[in-house]
Structure formats: structure tokens, C-alpha cells
């Protein structure tokens with residue numbers, strides 16, 4: 001027998017099952033070598049192997065940080081109490097400042113706060129439930145128990161810790177080895193050690209020695225270390241596929257600033273400055289710089305005129321306040337329709353003659369409340385077609401053609417209202433596992449009040465579709481937070497096979 005098998009046979013016993021680790025200790029061999037030898041010996045009938053599964057829970061570095069400093073949502077709750085939010089709602093920015101939470105911990109605190117009943121977060125204000133008790137926080141207690149080496153009662157808490165990336169569960173196969181009667185006999189009769197060759201060398205090949213040696217056998221069942229290579233995130237892969245698809249349909253790509261003037265984000269889109277629609281994206285405003293340097297004067301004048309007086313013969317404006325100061329304010333764009341305005345205005349790539357088709361697949365930012373279908377930032381598939389005599393049928397046909405390339409053939413349309421399109425339609429698709437209707441986009445034909453100031457004389461149909469929602473329909477994800485953001489599910493992302 002090969003040396004390692006002989007060593008293992010000597011270390012094994014007939015009446016005391018021994019683990020691979022113990023055999024490794026006693027023989028001085030690596031556990032994987034012992035495992036290999038054990039399988040060989042089992043084939044020879046010299047030992048028996050029993051397998052069982054062992055689960056171990058380990059805490060991540062992030063969990064260790066919280067053990068020291070407290071869970072982010074608990075810290076937020078304490079800061080909220082300090083700010084008196086158990087009596088009156090407090091301003092959220094201030095409470096976050098007081099809490100000392102920074103970076104991704106802020107998101108983490110916000111996304112767990114309401115879920116765990118610490119209070120509510122709404123329109124920038126936070127309340128603290130006076131009955132909440134951080135001392136009995138199940139997740140905090142579970143962390144402390146695991147840290148002390150105790151087990152955790154309740155699979156739910158453990159699941160939660162895992163999905164927050166605080167605990168990792170690993171399963172390993174534990175094998176215990178016992179000598180069989182034949183094994184005992186073999187030992188008593190004495191076994192011979194044979195040299196086996198683990199690696200074929202060029203010298204063996206040239207000398208011909210390879211003909212005479214005995215090669216170690218591969219054990220293809222041995223546990224191997226799992227190595228996860230890096231790969232492109234499925235959201236990025238899908239974004240690239242969307243781009244290829246649109247390029248294939250004859251579209252060109254638009255580019256432009258993530259932080260932009262309200263002029264391009266709202267005013268060009270005929271959104272009145274004093275109208276709730278204006279804040280309906282719940283935009284994030286920039287503090288520095290607060291204002292855009294340059295806007296095209298002639299266009300600003302025409303947009304202001306459309307807002308004040310309307311366009312066309314019987315057009316009527318909003319008769320509401322309009323100032324260039326507001327238009328110059330800089331926000332993170334709540335939609336990429338700001339890019340469409342820049343391109344349609346002729347200020348990006350020059351005056352455009354119909355027909356034209358443009359698109360972008362880019363990030364937008366909204367101050368939404370996080371939930372399974374909403375993130376503070378997401379990707380929009382923006383697009384528009386400029387041509388003479390477009391109709392709603394062209395719009396619907398374009399979506400059907402586009403979504404069919406992703407295997408989605410049951411798009412439904414619902415009439416909708418946008419200040420900048422008439423008619424407008426929301427798009428819906430059916431979620432493959434829940435069967436629920438999911439809103440996947442918004443679209444319409446740009447109004448005269450938008451097109452005339454831009455100097456566009458023909459029809460323009462346009463849309464903004466959510467890339468993440470397309471992903472949900474393609475892969476059946478139910479919670480968008482599994483896919484990206486600080487709470488994403490790495491295993492899910494590793495194991496999801498990309499659809500082509």
C-alpha cells in the first residue's frame with residue numbers, strides 16, 4: 001500500500017471511530033491526504049467511513065464591529081430618543097448626524113429601523129416608538145450568544161443575521177473512520193509500503209521510468225476548497241445586453257451628468273416650479289455646487305415662456321411663478337429624461353433631423369423609502385424616437401419588440417399622467433414566480449409644451465424603464481435589495497446563471 005494509506009491504517013482503530021482531523025494529527029499528514037487515503041482503504045475493504053454534516057456559524061467582521069459599537073438601527077434609535085423623537089417627529093438628517101453613523105451604516109440603519117419596530121421614517125422625519133426595547137433586540141442578543149460560543153435559538157434570527165451578512169453558516173462533512181475485520185487482519189499480517197508517484201515529471205517521461213512506477217490515484221470525491229472568481233454583476237451584464245439590443249434596434253447612446261440643473265431635469269419637461277409634481281421624484285439637492293454655471297439663454301427664455309403663457313394658438317401656461325434661480329439649482333437626476341432634453345435641444349450633438357433614436361442605460365436617484373421594489377438609486381433605460389407622424393401603436397410596438405428579446409411577451413399598458421407627455425402609459429409585466437403585475441416603466445408622446453421650446457417640429461415618443469424591474473421579470477427576484485446595495489445576497493449573485 002502507498003505510504004499514506006499505511007500510516008492511516010496504523011492510526012485507525014477497530015473499536016474507536018476516529019475523525020479525519022484526529023488521523024491527520026496522528027499521522028502528521030494533511031487532512032486532504034488522509035481523506036484520499038481513507039477512500040482508497042474503504043475501496044479495499046480495510047476501513048469503513050461514516051459521514052455526517054456539521055454546521056458552524058461564524059460571525060463576520062461587520063458583526064464584530066456591531067458587537068463593539070451596537071447595531072446601526074439601535075444607535076439610530078438611541079439618537080432618536082435623545083432628540084425627543086418619542087414625543088415629536090425629529091428631523092432625520094439631524095438624528096443621523098447625532099448618531100455618529102457613517103457611510104453604508106446609515107442605509108443599514110434606515111432599512112432595519114422600521115422593520116424592527118423602532119419607529120417610522122417618513123418624508124425626512126423620524127419617530128421613536130417609546131415601547132421599543134433595544135435591550136431585547138433579538139439580533140443583538142443572537143450576535144452576543146454566537147460570540148460567546150453559544151448556539152442561537154430560532155432559525156428566523158439566524159436567517160436574518162445571514163441575510164444581513166453578519167453571520168455565515170458553513171456546512172462541512174465530518175467523516176469518522178473505523179478499521180474493518182479485514183483491516184485488523186491486514187495490520188496483524190503486516191502491510192508493505194509502496195512508493196506512489198503523485199506527479200509526472202519530464203524526467204520520468206524521457207527516461208521511461210513512468211512505465212514502472214505506481215501512480216497515486218485521484219480522489220475526485222475529496223472535499224476541495226471552493227474558489228469564487230470575480231464576475232460581472234448580473235445587473236451590469238443585463239445593462240450591457242439592453243444596450244446591445246437597443247443598438248441592434250438602431251438607437252444611439254446618450255451620455256450626461258448625474259448631477260444636473262433642474263432646468264434639464266424638470267423645467268424643460270414642463271413641470272411647473274410650484275407644483276407637487278416638481279418634488280414627486282423626491283430629489284436629492286446638491287449643496288456644493290448649488291447652481292449650474294451655464295444654461296442656453298434662448299432656450300431658457302422659450303421654456304419660461306411656455307411655462308408662463310403656454311404654446312400654440314390656444315395654449316395656456318401655468319400662470320405660476322417661474323424663476324431662473326430655481327431652474328439653475330443642481331439635483332441628482334431623478335430620471336434620465338434630463339439627458340433626452342439635452343439631446344433634443346440640440347445642445348449635445350447639434351441640431352437633429354428626424355428620424356432619430358437615442359437611449360441611455362444609467363443611474364437615477366430618488367429619495368424613496370427602501371422596500372422590496374424601491375432603492376434610492378436604480379438604473380433607468382431611457383429612450384426616445386423622433387419622427388414624423390408617430391402614434392401610440394409605434395410606442396407599444398417598440399416595447400413589444402424590445403421586451404420580446406428578453407423573453408417577456410405579456411406586456412400590458414395602463415393610461416397614466418405625466419406633466420410632459422400626452423398620452424402617457426405605464427407598462428406592466430407579470431412576475432414569473434408571484435404572478436403579480438409589476439410596474440416596469442413609464443412612457444408617452446412628448447407634449448407641444450416640451451417640444452416647441454426645444455425647437456423640435458415632429459413627434460417624439462419616449463420612455464423610462466426600470467432595469468432592476470426587468471431583472472425581476474427575467475430572474476424572478478422578489479426583493480431588489482438582494483441584487484444590489486449594501487444588503488445584497490452574495491450567494492444568490494454568485495449562483496444566478498446569467499440568461500443569454
Ligand code: PHE
Nearest residue numbers: 335337442443444462463464
Ligand atoms: N421620466 C419618466 C419616469 O422616470 C419616464 C418617461 C420618460 C416617461 C420619457 C415618459 C417619457 O418615470
